[in-house]
């Protein structure tokens with residue numbers, strides 16, 4: 001049987017893009033299908049890059065306010081959102097250019113249209129102008145990503161009630177914002193808008209936000225958020241939210257609490273993007289969580305079809321999606337791969353930043369009976385003092401003997417970069433001593449590793 005392509009990749013987000021490039025680098029004939037006019041997926045156009053661009057300006061505003069005696073800075077009322085993401089067009093144009101060049105250089109055929117399975121090897125592509133094209137491949141990778149989940153009782157209208165795809169289309173910075181959710185998207189946007197001076201109320205049914213993180217980190221996050229003027233309402237189950245008919249939104253909780261705000265952001269999780277794909281035609285079905293199941297090689301139950309990225313579920317990160325896409329491609333094409341490291345760091349671009357790799361203190365205690373923990377506060381580190389970073393902290397989690405490193409937890413500016421030092425130590429099965437026996441640049445925040453390691457060594461059982 002001959003096919004049009006060796007490999008077809010559906011979706012051009014981080015997973016699909018890397019899958020297609022890897023296939024082409026292996027000398028295969030590759031097609032990349034994308035239903036949007038632009039390449040890059042949620043990551044580039046509705047998620048990671050836009051939110052981080054807004055964050056950059058929010059940080060500037062926060063720092064200007066902190067230096068008000070120098071700059072006398074006041075953010076104008078009715079600031080247009082466009083002003084706050086003024087660099088986004090440039091960032092997106094640069095990214096788009098880089099992706100287009102990469103796709104062209106590697107001779108990947110890009111087809112814009114909505115893909116639907118006809119069988120295990122054939123796809124029908126519905127194009128914008130109504131025409132359709134049928135193409136076939138030996139192997140297919142599904143990398144169609146995810147979209148925001150909207151609970152039935154939250155009528156998102158993209159005017160008063162927004163989701164994470166539409167929040168940046170608000171014309172003006174609102175005076176107040178309710179954020180439904182305490183997950184990553186909610187925590188990032190809640191703290192970014194609060195730093196911009198919006199009165200933010202975060203509501204979640206769980207007692208603390210970012211519940212998968214070490215409690216010390218989430219405590220620091222809630223403290224910093226409330227210090228900026230935000231309100232955290234944990235253990236509040238939202239039963240309804242609606243436009244009040246005038247100029248705002250009323251959010252009601254099952255304990256009788258109701259919150260009035262100008263706008264609402266619903267960040268209640270994400271759903272795999274599969275509805276147009278007709279995966280049943282390829283012999284596939286969704287699992288009980290609405291995701292596509294794959295084995296350790298990212299292969300679905302149909303042997304020539306692989307899946308990567310948000311469509312297969314957690315960790316649902318751009319970082320992990322890229323590597324899954326590359327691996328799915330290598331596996332589909334029979335290429336040998338090294339072992340994938342199980343230690344994936346999480347990086348939350350809230351204000352302050354949070355990042356973690358390995359076991360939390362609680363997980364280490366559950367696994368090893370106890371743990372030795374060393375802490376370093378950024379305010380005790382020269383770089384932290386110079387940069388005025390007051391709420392930062394680095395925490396090393398070690399086994400009960402105080403030798404083997406089990407996890408690193410960081411909160412504070414620079415956390416998402418600093419974490420990689422700890423990640424490399426973990427990957428190399430290092431003892432805490434590695435941070436004391438190595439000389440780091442001074443003054444840097446990395447010195448916190450040394451301070452925390454000395455604390456661990458000092459607590460070792462005699």
Ligand SMILES: Cc1cc2nc3c(=O)[nH]c(=O)nc-3n(C[C@H](O)[C@H](O)[C@H](O)COP(=O)(O)OP(=O)(O)OC[C@H]3O[C@@H](n4cnc5c(N)ncnc54)[C@H](O)[C@@H]3O)c2cc1C
Nearest residue numbers: 011013014015035041042043047115145309310316317318
């Ligand atoms: C607000 C926000 C902030 C985030 N911040 C971060 C962050 O800081 N760090 C991080 O690591 N992750 C972050 N993420 C998560 C990250 O964006 C996702 O994990 C990542 O985009 C998933 O990549 P993907 O390739 O699986 O899917 P996507 O990026 O969703 O791309 C899927 C593509 O498939 C296309 N598609 C879907 N169906 C079809 C079809 N039938 N035919 C043709 N094309 C189709 C879509 O149009 C889309 O372009 C964030 C997400 C959000 C929403």
Ligand SMILES: NC(=O)c1ccc[n+]([C@@H]2O[C@H](COP(=O)([O-])OP(=O)(O)OC[C@H]3O[C@@H](n4cnc5c(N)ncnc54)[C@H](O)[C@@H]3O)[C@@H](O)[C@H]2O)c1
Nearest residue numbers: 181182183184185186204205237238267268269316347348
């Ligand atoms: N920096 C990053 O790595 C980054 C940034 C943004 C998003 N992401 C990815 O995007 C994914 C989705 O993020 P998310 O924050 O939307 O989802 P999530 O599932 O992490 O959080 C959703 C939250 O909404 C709450 N919730 C839902 N319905 C509720 C109700 N009726 N009342 C009160 N609370 C309610 C849930 O309890 C939960 O805490 C994440 O899994 C993450 O991997 C990553």
